[in-house]
Amino acid sequence: MSLRRIFRPRKGLLSSSQDLRTLKTEGIESNEQQQQQQSRDGDGVAKEGIQVVPDEDCWSKMLPELLGEIIQRVESSEDRWPLRKNVVACACVCKRWRDVTRGIVRSPLHCGKITFPSSLKQPGPRDSPLQCFIKRNKKTSTFYLYLGLTPTLMDKGKFLLAARRFRHGAHTEYIISLDADDLSQGSNAYVGKLSSDFLGTKFTIYDSQPPYTGAKPSNNRASRRFASKQISPQVPAGNFEIGQVSYKFNLLKSRGPRRMLSTLQCPWVKENSHEMKISEMQSPAATSGSMILRNKAPRWHEHLQCWCLNFHGRVTVASVKNFQLVAAVDPSQPEGKGDEDTVLLQFGKVGDDVFTMDYRQPLSAFQAFAICLTSFGTKLACE
Numbered sequence: 001m002s003l004r005r006i007f008r009p010r011k012g013l014l015s016s017s018q019d020l021r022t023l024k025t026e027g028i029e030s031n032e033q034q035q036q037q038q039s040r041d042g043d044g045v046a047k048e049g050i051q052v053v054p055d056e057d058c059w060s061k062m063l064p065e066l067l068g069e070i071i072q073r074v075e076s077s078e079d080r081w082p083l084r085k086n087v088v089a090c091a092c093v094c095k096r097w098r099d100v101t102r103g104i105v106r107s108p109l110h111c112g113k114i115t116f117p118s119s120l121k122q123p124g125p126r127d128s129p130l131q132c133f134i135k136r137n138k139k140t141s142t143f144y145l146y147l148g149l150t151p152t153l154m155d156k157g158k159f160l161l162a163a164r165r166f167r168h169g170a171h172t173e174y175i176i177s178l179d180a181d182d183l184s185q186g187s188n189a190y191v192g193k194l195s196s197d198f199l200g201t202k203f204t205i206y207d208s209q210p211p212y213t214g215a216k217p218s219n220n221r222a223s224r225r226f227a228s229k230q231i232s233p234q235v236p237a238g239n240f241e242i243g244q245v246s247y248k249f250n251l252l253k254s255r256g257p258r259r260m261l262s263t264l265q266c267p268w269v270k271e272n273s274h275e276m277k278i279s280e281m282q283s284p285a286a287t288s289g290s291m292i293l294r295n296k297a298p299r300w301h302e303h304l305q306c307w308c309l310n311f312h313g314r315v316t317v318a319s320v321k322n323f324q325l326v327a328a329v330d331p332s333q334p335e336g337k338g339d340e341d342t343v344l345l346q347f348g349k350v351g352d353d354v355f356t357m358d359y360r361q362p363l364s365a366f367q368a369f370a371i372c373l374t375s376f377g378t379k380l381a382c383e
Contacts, residue, residue, distance in 0.1 A: 053112070060096040067097065072105050077115060080149060081158040084125055087115055096337045109361055117178055120160060121207075121264065122364040129343075129358040131314070132365070133157060134372060136353040142167040143376070144180060145357070145369050155184065161191070161369050164378075170198040174373045176366065192372045193239060200377055201247045205370045206239030211265050215240050238359045241368065260295040262371060266362035292361060293344060297325040314356045315348025321355070321375040322348040 071090050078084045091101040105115050112125040124130050131148040142164045146157030162180040166173045171196075179189035180215040192207045206218070217238025243264035298307040309315075309324055345359045345368050359368035 005202055031349075060094045062096075062098075067100055068104070071097070072099050075101075075104055081147065084113065084115055091116070105368075114158075114160065114365065120178075121209075123361040124359050124368075125365055128362045129346075129360040130365070132160070132357045132368075133360070134357055134369070135348075135351070136376070137145045138353065142183070143174075145365070148356075160221060160365060162216075163194070163369070163373055172196045172200065172377070174370070178372065187261065190243075191366060192370070194373050196374070201249065203245040203374045205243040205245070205264070205367065207366075208239060209243045210240050211242050227345070243370075245371055247374075258295070258320060258326070258375075260293075260374075261328070262293040262325065264291050264363070266268065266291050266365055292328040293325040296326050296329040296340070296343065311346060311348050311356075313352060314346065314358060317349040319349040319353070323375065325371070328331070345371060347375060 010298065057129045071087075074089050074090055078086060079364070087101065087105060087187070091098040101114075105111075105113075108114055108125055108130065109123045110125075110128065115122065131151065133146055133148055135144045137143075142162065144159065145161040145163075147160055147345045148157055149155045159180065161176055161178065162183060162208045163174045164183040174194040175183050175185060175190070177183045178186060178191055178196065182189050184190065184191065185357045186295045190208055191324050192205065193283065194205055195202055196203045210217075215334070218241045229232045243262060244263075245260065248259040248261070295299060296309065298309045300306075306318060309322065311324070312323070315322055322344045323346070326340055327344060342360075343358075344361075345363055347355060347357050349355050355372070357368060357372050359365065
């Protein structure tokens with residue numbers, strides 16, 4: 001049976017994961033029937049030397065035009081989760097489908113959508129921020145990052161990342177993972193970690209993957225991924241430093257909010273033919289890959305007798321943890337100009353254990369989540 005007959009009863013586009021699985025099952029069954037029919041001679045005895053075709057051949061040999069058309073329509077018709085799970089299902093059919101899907105699905109910078117786990121380490125959209133929220137579990141010291149599906153925060157959201165706080169001697173660590181139930185550095189879901197000093201005023205962000213070509217893992221003890229020997233050659237034994245976050249001391253206990261300063265190695269983008277791809281930085285000192293952020297100065301409200309920032313309705317509870325980050329003036333960059341108006345990351349409280357997190361280019365979801373984790377915990381020397 002040809003592929004044309006397989007798709008003939010399906011006049012519409014793939015509308016769900018169930019449709020995709022049904023089509024694949026029908027294709028496999030028809031392929032097996034065809035092999036059985038061809039492998040028998042006149043007396044019903046199976047012929048020798050016939051090569052068995054893998055089950056996914058009928059999908060990997062699909063016409064490129066038809067395959068591209070299917071995936072393009074699925075990708076363009078599904079703007080939000082949970083419908084975008086069908087785009088992921090297309091990438092799971094076989095290697096050829098995965099390659100085509102990855103070529104069609106663009107990064108969050110250009111489409112404003114998070115589709116694959118790799119999207120979490122790519123810069124956010126340029127025009128409008130991605131709206132996320134963080135849920136905290138105080139009993140287990142665990143934090144969960146979700147992509148907001150509606151602006152009202154009434155939905156469960158799409159799970160993105162999880163982090164758990166551990167105490168190691170004089171410093172604290174946050175292990176960040178793709179799996180909410182497996183928060184260890186030896187896990188395949190491990191994506192990075194956050195390490196602080198004794199006072200909780202200086203934090204270092206580590207990535208599990210090199211941020212640029214030829215990057216070497218940090219040598220200090222806090223950056224080690226495994227306490228003993230490396231488990232597998234395919235798993236990096238160390239972590240790669242990609243940024244730092246520091247809180248300025250407030251020894252005189254002057255009235256005012258926390259003051260933050262963050263230095264990050266942000267992924268940068270270049271155009272290549274028809275699609276935009278995340279490009280590797282050529283050196284750690286590349287000015288296009290590093291950025292300095294600082295918290296936006298709030299204003300004192302005489303009537304409310306408190307410091308105020310305009311969160312545009314995304315923050316409803318006053319807290320010392322609330323902040324907005326903007327680009328700071330960096331003398332090492334061309335013209336050394338910062339942007340006081342564009343908020344790159346804002347974080348604020350909306351409930352007892354619920355916080356909003358909105359980020360945009362050049363920050364990624366992983367970097368924004370790590371910066372927000374630094375705001376949790378008491379900092380006696382800063383407030």
